Amino acid sequence: MPADRPLLGAIEAGGTKFVLGVGHGPDAVIDQLQIATRDPETTLAETNAFFERHAGLAAIGIGSFGPLERDTRSPKWGHILATPKLGWSGFDLAGTVARANGVPIAFDTDVNAAALAEARLGAARDTGVSVYVTIGTGIGGGVIADGQIVGGTGHPELGHMRPRRNADDHGFDGICPFHGDCLEGLASGPAILARWGETLSHLPPDHAAHGIIAGYLAEMCNTLRAALAPDAIVLGGGVMATPGLFERVVAAAHASDGGYFALPAAEVIRRPALAPTSGLAGAFLLAADLL
Structure with missing residues (x-):
């Protein structure tokens, strides 16, 4: 291990668990611990x-x-913003870690961290522009251009785009408290459970839910392709672990793109290469970039 590489800490702070790491980078982790996310x-x-x-x-x-404040110009930088997670709204996460450890802190969303790792080290490492989307308890995404996270005053909220409703998906208003039937309100894990009473993995392979969810995710992919022209869209998260779903999304994206895009959907839409450690690897990269 090169002696001149600094020792770094990494935190993947999730809604249900924190994954902690210490090492010289994502390729040289020397200690790791997973703990439950409780009160701050x-x-x-x-x-x-x-x-x-x-x-x-x-x-x-x-x-x-998140949501969180990633703008370093804001007095709320490093804080968790309004969240339904009890006790965490307004919590100064970055400041608390900085004061306890006396070191500089790099701070971003967990999905941006995962996007960075997949772009530099994983499934999108051969690309100039890539998008990482996690489909799980929520739906979130990060955009990377030339190895750097894309964001302005906030961070992308890809889960809150509004897909066209499937004609066979009626009588369900969606679960998003802000938008109802946005993508997260229709295709996240909790939305699937609320709509059909089971996770997608536990529904029979011929259940209509598989095609409906694949269609919504395919529409998201084609919207991202039209807006950002990414070289790669990496789909991660627990819902994507459903057998056959990835293939359904690729097929639906291809069937609905009208032959418009130069690259075929099967070349652009990819599985993550670093899962389930994409987020922790990205946190190491954020720390290294800070130095």
């Missing part, structure tokens, strides 16, 4: 105790659930 005080006490075991940290990268 309990979770951060255990997080900081983990880092205290490792002297000489140069920086810590955090990829966190």
Whole structure:
């Protein structure tokens, strides 16, 4: 291991678990721990105790659930914004970690961190522009251009685009508290459970849900292709672990794109290469970039 590589900390802060790491990069992790996400005080006490075991940290990268403030010009930088997760709204996550460990903190969304890792090291490493989308408890996405995260005052909210409703998907208003039947309100894990009473993986292979969800995700992919012209769209998250879903999405995207795009859907739409550690790998990259 090169002696001149700094020792870094990494946090993938998820809504259900925190994954913590220490090492010289995503390829040189020397310690790792997974803890449950509870109230901020309990979770951060255990997080900081983990880092205290490792002297000489140069920086810590955090990829966190959101919504959050990633704009370094804002006085709320590093804070979790309004979230239904009890006790976390307004919590200064980056500041708490910085004060406890006395090192610089890089802070971004967990999905941006995963997008960065897949773009530099994983399924999209041969591309100039790529999108990573996670379809799970929620739907979120990150955009990478020339190895850097794309974002302005906030971060992309790909889960809140509004797909055209499938003609066979009626009588369901969607579960998003803001938009009802946006993509997250229709195709996230909780939306599938609310709509059909089972996870997609537990529904029979011939159930209509498979085609409906694949269609919504395919429409998302074609919308992203039209708006961003990405070289790769990487689809991750728990819902995408459903057997056959990836192939259904690719086929539906191809069938509905009208032959408009130069590259075939099967070349652009990809599986993640780093899952399930994409987010932690990205947090290491955020810390390294900070230095």
